[in-house]
Amino acid sequence: MPQPLANLTETASQTGGPYVHIGCIPSFAGINGVYPQDLGLSPIQPGALGPQITITGQVIDGTGWALRDALIESWQPDSAGRFAGQPGADPAVSGFCRFAADKDSGEFSLTTIKPGPVPARSGQMQAPHISLWIAARGINVGLHTRIYFEDEDNSADPLLARIEQRNRVSTLIARKTGEGSYRFDIRLQGEGETVFLDI
Amino acid sequence: MTDLGPLVPRQRDMHPVPYDPEYKTSVPRSPKWPLLSMESTPSEETGPRFGHGVIGPLDNNLVLNFATDGSPAIGERILVHGQVLDEFARPVPHTLVEIWQANAGGRYRHIKDTYLAPLDPNFGGCGRTLTDDQGRYQFLTIRPGAYPWPNRGNEWRPMHIHFSVFGHSFGQRLITQMYFEGDPLIDRCPIAATIKNRSQLDRLVAPLDMPMARPLDFLAYKFDIVLRGRRQTMFENRLEGL
Numbered sequence: 001m002p003q004p005l006a007n008l009t010e011t012a013s014q015t016g017g018p019y020v021h022i023g024c025i026p027s028f029a030g031i032n033g034v035y036p037q038d039l040g041l042s043p044i045q046p047g048a049l050g051p052q053i054t055i056t057g058q059v060i061d062g063t064g065w066a067l068r069d070a071l072i073e074s075w076q077p078d079s080a081g082r083f084a085g086q087p088g089a090d091p092a093v094s095g096f097c098r099f100a101a102d103k104d105s106g107e108f109s110l111t112t113i114k115p116g117p118v119p120a121r122s123g124q125m126q127a128p129h130i131s132l133w134i135a136a137r138g139i140n141v142g143l144h145t146r147i148y149f150e151d152e153d154n155s156a157d158p159l160l161a162r163i164e165q166r167n168r169v170s171t172l173i174a175r176k177t178g179e180g181s182y183r184f185d186i187r188l189q190g191e192g193e194t195v196f197l198d199i
Numbered sequence: 200m201t202d203l204g205p206l207v208p209r210q211r212d213m214h215p216v217p218y219d220p221e222y223k224t225s226v227p228r229s230p231k232w233p234l235l236s237m238e239s240t241p242s243e244e245t246g247p248r249f250g251h252g253v254i255g256p257l258d259n260n261l262v263l264n265f266a267t268d269g270s271p272a273i274g275e276r277i278l279v280h281g282q283v284l285d286e287f288a289r290p291v292p293h294t295l296v297e298i299w300q301a302n303a304g305g306r307y308r309h310i311k312d313t314y315l316a317p318l319d320p321n322f323g324g325c326g327r328t329l330t331d332d333q334g335r336y337q338f339l340t341i342r343p344g345a346y347p348w349p350n351r352g353n354e355w356r357p358m359h360i361h362f363s364v365f366g367h368s369f370g371q372r373l374i375t376q377m378y379f380e381g382d383p384l385i386d387r388c389p390i391a392a393t394i395k396n397r398s399q400l401d402r403l404v405a406p407l408d409m410p411m412a413r414p415l416d417f418l419a420y421k422f423d424i425v426l427r428g429r430r431q432t433m434f435e436n437r438l439e440g441l
């Protein structure tokens with residue numbers, strides 16, 4: 001017998017269930033008075049540097065139906081590519097946001113600033129992107145993906161370059177719909193399924 | 200600045216299967232194509248930090264934090280405590296742990312929950328805390344009731360508390376559920392059964408912890424949580440040309 005490895009195994013995930021909002025954004029769920037306000041209401045404060053943008057979309061299941069109960073978290077750097085807490089980071093950018101699909105339309109919306117580029121471990125530059133994490137009933141392990149932007153140069157991004165089926169690259173790229181506004185739908189399954197990340 | 204190294208890749212076979220016909224909602228909500236695997240980058244290795252400023256004194260006390268008329272929540276009083284560690288058994292200090300749960304009758308305070316069991320006017324069902332410098336956390340709450348849900352003909356969730364944990368990296372993000380030792384509904388639950396590795400499911404079952412129970416006040420359950428670790432070696436930075 002070799003020496004045993006003393007490492008631990010990551011705790012197994014479980015679905016957030018239908019009431020994930022109670023725990024993560026209780027005011028959205030109609031529970032007021034426990035916390036002064038929900039965490040991650042906005043990733044930016046007034047004065048955040050860089051162009052302000054709004055991204056709207058839906059989380060769509062394999063039947064084409066938009067989820068009404070999805071919870072999404074986003075994480076991003078400031079407009080110069082620095083994350084909160086790093087030296088020189090924009091103090092008006094927390095970079096973290098929690099938002100939910102609308103309970104009637106299934107539409108979500110994220111207002112933030114355009115993130116700057118961040119290097120990968122190789123030193124190679126990644127194109128500007130926002131990291132997303134999606135939790136909902138029926139999703140047993142939270143799903144990671146990224147939003148890239150149609151009007152940025154994505155040609156040298158190392159993650160996008162790893163996607164063998166080039167017709168799937170567009171599932172990670174937000175479409176520009178106006179000045180400062182983008183559309184980004186997330187398809188959990190089926191036609192046009194979003195590329196999800198194991199990263 | 201010390202490079203803590205990339206995140207250890209997730210062992211997907213230690214997690215639930217995304218697609219499980221016994222848990223019907225997972226059928227249309229599970230990706231069909233394989234995930235794109237890649238070494239982590241600063242986008243996943245960094246993550247939001249929450250300071251003590253956002254945590255109120257009653258945030259981890261679900262017995263009192265929604266006490267509308269001043270009386271405590273109804274139910275069996277329990278302390279739920281544990282430690283957040285990483286895969287290398289390092290404590291994860293100062294990280295946010297959030298929980299939510301049904302009340303003692305098995306009813307959530309949520310517009311979509313129409314179960315017959317009554318709402319408790321003094322129970323909201325959410326709590327949060329930061330781990331201490333050893334990664335430890337505590338909640339005082341009431342034991343949630345089992346509840347029925349639409350799936351197969353006669354489906355009941357075992358008693359459980361939902362947990363959301365951040366760690367220090369966005370790639371460590373984890374939502375899970377804590378079950379209670381001895382609950383016969385665990386082995387009948389299709390959501391628990393999405394985890395195919397039995398020891399991984401057993402690790403979601405919190406044992407009764409009598410030494411931590413307070414006489415004449417509350418019982419205690421212990422629930423430790425392990426997050427992904429980050430590999431630290433002297434060989435993370437490749438030399439030019441290699």
Ligand SMILES: [Fe+3]
Pocket residue numbers: 017301356359361
């Ligand atoms: Fe539940």
